[in-house]
Amino acid sequence: MQHHGPMNSPLPPGEPLGAEHARLLDSPSHDAPWRLWGPYLSGRQWGTVREDYSAEGNAWSEFPFDQAVSRAYRWGEDGLGGISDRFGFLNFSVALWNGKDPILKERLFGLTNEEGNHGEDAKEYWWALDGTPTHSWMQWLYRYPQAEFPYEQLRRENRERTRDEREFELGDTGILDANEFFDVTMTYAKAGPDDMCIRVSATNHGPAAAPLHALPTVWLRNTWSWGVDDRVTELREIRRNGRPPRGYRAAEVTHGFLGRYVLAASGAPTALFCDNETNARHVFGDAALANHSLYPKDSINQRVVHGRRHAVNPGGYGSKCSFWYHWDSVAPGETVTVDLRLATGDPGLEWFGEPFEEVLGARRGEADEFYGHVIDASLDDADRHVARRAYAGLLWGKQLYRYDVRQWMVGDPVGPAVAESRKHGRNEHWKHLALADVISMPDEWEYPWFAAWDLAFHTIPLAHVDPEFAKEQLLLMCREWAMAPNGQLPAYEWEFGDVNPPVHAWAAWHVYRIDGYRDREFLTRVFTKLLLNFAWWVNRKDANGSNLFEGGFLGMDNIGLFNRSAPLPPGFRLEQSDATSWMAFYCQQMLKIALELARTDKAWDDVATKFLEHFLSIAQAMRHFGSSDKSLWHEEDGFYYDVLVQPDGRAPHMRVRSMVGLLPILGATEIPSWVVEECPDVTSRFQWLQERRPELVKPLLARDDGKMLLTLVPPKRLRRILERMFDSEEFLSPYGIRSLSAATRQAVTATLGGETVSIEYEPGESRTGMFGGNSNWRGPVWFPTNVLLADKLRTYGRYFGDDFRIEIPTGSGDWRTLDQAADVIDGGLTALFRPVDGRRPSDGKRIESSADPLWSEHPTFSEFFDGDTGEGLGATHQTGWTALVAHLLNPRLPPDPRTMGWA
Known part of the structure; x- marks a missing residue:
C-alpha cells in the first residue's frame, strides 16, 4: 500500500502505510x-x-x-x-x-x-x-x-x-x-x-x-x-x-x-x-x-x-x-x-x-x-502523550445523534397527547431537520448534542487522523435535512435558530489544505451550499443594508453587557463589532475558496469577484456607517467596540474591551500573485473599482513583489489593537489571550431602557446565570478564538515580514515579529498541558493536579481556562475544540506544494 496523500505531517511519496491507514x-x-x-x-x-x-x-x-x-x-x-x-x-x-x-x-x-x-x-x-x-x-x-x-x-x-x-x-x-x-x-x-x-x-x-x-x-x-x-x-x-x-x-x-x-x-x-x-x-x-x-x-x-x-x-x-x-x-x-x-x-x-x-x-x-x-517524531514524550489523548478524545466523541424534529413535535402514535405549546415553541421552524448520523460532539456528557460552530473546529484536528470523516461532518451541516431552506445552519438542539459565528468556510479550507489540496469535489460541494448560508447572513443579519451586522448570540455567551440575543427596546439597534468582523472573515474565506476553484473552472471567477466587492463594502462600513462621523473604531482608545444606535440617532460606543474588539484582526487574507493572470474577472473588476471607487479599495495592500493582502484593519490600527492584546494588564495571559480585558476588574456599567447593566473581569467560572451559567466569556482563555487570532497573525506576518514588530508584553522592550507573536499565543495554549514542577497548569487545584501518576498521566481537556491561572473550567471532556492542542503541537503543514501561492 502506497501513500496517497498527507495526514498531518505529509509523508514522503511512496512511503508504505500501516494497516490502519x-x-x-x-x-x-x-x-x-x-x-x-x-x-x-x-x-x-x-x-x-x-x-x-x-x-x-x-x-x-x-x-x-x-x-x-x-x-x-x-x-x-x-x-x-x-x-x-x-x-x-x-x-x-x-x-x-x-x-x-x-x-x-x-x-x-x-x-x-x-x-x-x-x-x-x-x-x-x-x-x-x-x-x-x-x-x-x-x-x-x-x-x-x-x-x-x-x-x-x-x-x-x-x-x-x-x-x-x-x-x-x-x-x-x-x-x-x-x-x-x-x-x-x-x-x-x-x-x-x-x-x-x-x-x-x-x-x-x-x-x-x-x-x-x-x-x-x-x-x-x-x-x-x-x-x-x-x-x-x-x-x-x-x-x-x-x-x-x-x-x-x-x-x-x-x-x-x-x-x-x-x-x-x-x-x-x-x-x-x-x-x-x-x-x-x-x-x-x-x-x-x-x-x-x-x-x-x-x-x-x-x-x-x-x-x-x-x-x-x-x-x-x-x-x-x-x-x-x-x-x-x-x-x-x-x-x-x-x-x-x-x-x-x-x-x-x-x-x-x-x-x-x-x-x-x-x-x-x-x-x-x-x-x-x-504525530511528528520531533515531539517529546509529554507532548506526544497529550496529542494522542486529544485525538482519542475526538474519536470517542463521535456519537450517534438521532432527532426528527417534526416527529418530535407532533408526538408518537403511541403516547400521551402533545401539549399545544410544543407546536409553537422550541425549534418550531426546524421541522425539516431529521438527523440519524454519527456526529462529533463538543463533550460526551455536558454537550451530548452537536453545536455547529464547535463542530467546525473539531474538523481541524480530525483531519489529521481521518480527513474523510472531517469532510463528511462539514457537509452534513449543509445537507437538506440539517440546513434550513433559507440557508441557516442549525446551531444546537436547545435552539437550532440561534446564530453562531460563520466558521464553516474557514474549517473547510483548512481541512482541504490538511488533506493535501486534492479533494476539489469536497471543496466545491461545501462551497456551493455555503453560498446559501452566506446569503442568509446578508439577508437576515444586516438589518438596514449598511454592511454592519447584528448577529446576536454569536457563540460567546455572556461576553456583552447584556444578552445580545434578546430584543432591544424599540428604536434601538446594536451594531456588533464581532458580527461584522465574523462576516468579513466569512467573506474572505469564501473569496479564497472561489479563487482556488477558479484556477480550474473559470465559472467561479465572477463569484470570487462578488466576495471581493462584498468584503470591501464591509470594510468601508467598519470605517464609517450612517453619517460620516460614526464608526466602530474608537480612535482615543485604539479599539473596536459595539455601537448602540439609539432612536434619536446618537450612536455611543459600548466601551467594553473584549474579544469582540479583537476579532477585526480575523479580516486578513493573502491574495496570491497568480490571481492577476488566472482570474481575469476579479482583476478587471478591481481595476474598475480603483478608477471609479478608490475609497473602496483601501483594504487591499500590495507590495512591489506582487504580494497582496486584503485586510479589515489598516496597519496603524493593527498596531494599536495589538498593543492592547499583548498587554499583560489587559488581554495577554501566560496561557493565551483572555476573552475580556483584565482592565475590566473595575466593572463597566451602562443604562439601557431604564435598566442598569454591568460587566467585569471574571477570569474563572461565571458569576452570572446568563445562558445557563455553565460557560464564561468574561475573562477566561478559549481555544477556538485564540487559534483563529494566531492563524491571522501569521497571515499578516507573511505580508509585512520581519520589519513589522510589536512589543510583547507591551512595555517590556521585547520586540517580536508577527509570526513570533502568533507563537506566543500558541505557546500559551500548549503550556496549559505542559507540566511545571510536575503539574499541568490546566489541572489547577483539582484532584487531577496530584503528583500521583494515577492522576497525573491523564490530561483533562477542559472547555475553557482561567484567564489568570490557566486552570481548566467548564466541561471536562471538550475534545471538542480543545483538541486543537494536537493541531498546535504538531508542526504546521508547508505551503501549497503546487504554486507556493497559499499558506
Whole structure:
C-alpha cells in the first residue's frame, strides 16, 4: 500500500502505510464496513431536548438522571465507555456495582443546570485513553469509587454554594483520598469489521481488598414502543442441549437490519435478561399504571442490587442482557479481567485465549504505528502523550445523534397527547431537520448534542487522523435535512435558530489544505451550499443594508453587557463589532475558496469577484456607517467596540474591551500573485473599482513583489489593537489571550431602557446565570478564538515580514515579529498541558493536579481556562475544540506544494 496523500505531517511519496491507514483508504464513506461499529453510544441521553416531551420545555426535569435506570429512551441510548452500530440498534456497555451503591453504575452522573452552582456539571472521573479512526482499537477508563457513591452529597453541596464559590467535585468528598477506587478499562479490538474483541479489566488501587460486580451488557434500542415500528427483537441465551456451553456464556440476536450477532462472555457468568421497557409504575409513582413488560428496564438492577431473583426473565430472553461477574474480594493492586466477543459468527472457545490475545496485540501495535505517522517524531514524550489523548478524545466523541424534529413535535402514535405549546415553541421552524448520523460532539456528557460552530473546529484536528470523516461532518451541516431552506445552519438542539459565528468556510479550507489540496469535489460541494448560508447572513443579519451586522448570540455567551440575543427596546439597534468582523472573515474565506476553484473552472471567477466587492463594502462600513462621523473604531482608545444606535440617532460606543474588539484582526487574507493572470474577472473588476471607487479599495495592500493582502484593519490600527492584546494588564495571559480585558476588574456599567447593566473581569467560572451559567466569556482563555487570532497573525506576518514588530508584553522592550507573536499565543495554549514542577497548569487545584501518576498521566481537556491561572473550567471532556492542542503541537503543514501561492 502506497501513500496517497498527507495526514498531518505529509509523508514522503511512496512511503508504505500501516494497516490502519490502509483501512482508512478502504473506508472513505460513513457506510464502509469498518465504520459500522464505533463509540457511537452517547455518554448522556437523559436531560436532552430530544427526550423532553413536557409542555414547559424543561429538558432537565422532564427526564432526570434518577429516571434513566427505569425509563426507556425515545431517541437514543447511553452507557459507560460503550459502543453501538452506527444506527444505534444494538448497544454494548458495562454496568458496575461496588456492593454499596443504591443503583448499578450504568451511566455517568452529573448535576442538572438547576442543581449546579455553575450549571450542569459531570461529577465523575473518566478518560478516553486511545483510539484509531476506524475504531479498530479503542480504550476508555472509568474511575469507580469503592465507597458508596455520594449522589445526594454532591447535589446538596453544590446546591448550597453560590456562583462565587468553587464547584464541589467528587474528589472533594474525600472518598478517593486513599486511592479507594477501581480503575475500570474498556478495551476494544476489531478482528474484522463485524467482529469485536472486548476486554473489561478492573484494578483495585486501594489499600484493602474490596468486592466488585461487573455486568457487561448488550441491549437493543427501543424502537417498538412508540407506534412507528412494531417489530420487537429479542436477545436469547444460547444453550446446547438445554445447558450453557462450556467455558463461556452467550446471547444471540437476529435483527431485521443488522442480521445475526452473538455476544459471548468468557468463563461462567450468570446471564440476566429483561426488556428495554419503561417501569411506568416506578417512574411515575402510580401503581395503577400497567407496565408493558413483566421485566422492565431496571430489572437487572433489582436483581443485583436488591437481590430480587424473580425480577429477571427466567426464560433467558429479552431486549437487554447482562453477564454478571462477581468478585467477593479483589486484593490491593490486583486486576480482574473479563473477555467478551461481539461477532456475527458461531461462538466457541476458539473465540478466546490465544486468538483473542493476538487480535489485541496486533491492533495495539497498529495504533502505535498509525500515530507514529500522524504525530511528528520531533515531539517529546509529554507532548506526544497529550496529542494522542486529544485525538482519542475526538474519536470517542463521535456519537450517534438521532432527532426528527417534526416527529418530535407532533408526538408518537403511541403516547400521551402533545401539549399545544410544543407546536409553537422550541425549534418550531426546524421541522425539516431529521438527523440519524454519527456526529462529533463538543463533550460526551455536558454537550451530548452537536453545536455547529464547535463542530467546525473539531474538523481541524480530525483531519489529521481521518480527513474523510472531517469532510463528511462539514457537509452534513449543509445537507437538506440539517440546513434550513433559507440557508441557516442549525446551531444546537436547545435552539437550532440561534446564530453562531460563520466558521464553516474557514474549517473547510483548512481541512482541504490538511488533506493535501486534492479533494476539489469536497471543496466545491461545501462551497456551493455555503453560498446559501452566506446569503442568509446578508439577508437576515444586516438589518438596514449598511454592511454592519447584528448577529446576536454569536457563540460567546455572556461576553456583552447584556444578552445580545434578546430584543432591544424599540428604536434601538446594536451594531456588533464581532458580527461584522465574523462576516468579513466569512467573506474572505469564501473569496479564497472561489479563487482556488477558479484556477480550474473559470465559472467561479465572477463569484470570487462578488466576495471581493462584498468584503470591501464591509470594510468601508467598519470605517464609517450612517453619517460620516460614526464608526466602530474608537480612535482615543485604539479599539473596536459595539455601537448602540439609539432612536434619536446618537450612536455611543459600548466601551467594553473584549474579544469582540479583537476579532477585526480575523479580516486578513493573502491574495496570491497568480490571481492577476488566472482570474481575469476579479482583476478587471478591481481595476474598475480603483478608477471609479478608490475609497473602496483601501483594504487591499500590495507590495512591489506582487504580494497582496486584503485586510479589515489598516496597519496603524493593527498596531494599536495589538498593543492592547499583548498587554499583560489587559488581554495577554501566560496561557493565551483572555476573552475580556483584565482592565475590566473595575466593572463597566451602562443604562439601557431604564435598566442598569454591568460587566467585569471574571477570569474563572461565571458569576452570572446568563445562558445557563455553565460557560464564561468574561475573562477566561478559549481555544477556538485564540487559534483563529494566531492563524491571522501569521497571515499578516507573511505580508509585512520581519520589519513589522510589536512589543510583547507591551512595555517590556521585547520586540517580536508577527509570526513570533502568533507563537506566543500558541505557546500559551500548549503550556496549559505542559507540566511545571510536575503539574499541568490546566489541572489547577483539582484532584487531577496530584503528583500521583494515577492522576497525573491523564490530561483533562477542559472547555475553557482561567484567564489568570490557566486552570481548566467548564466541561471536562471538550475534545471538542480543545483538541486543537494536537493541531498546535504538531508542526504546521508547508505551503501549497503546487504554486507556493497559499499558506
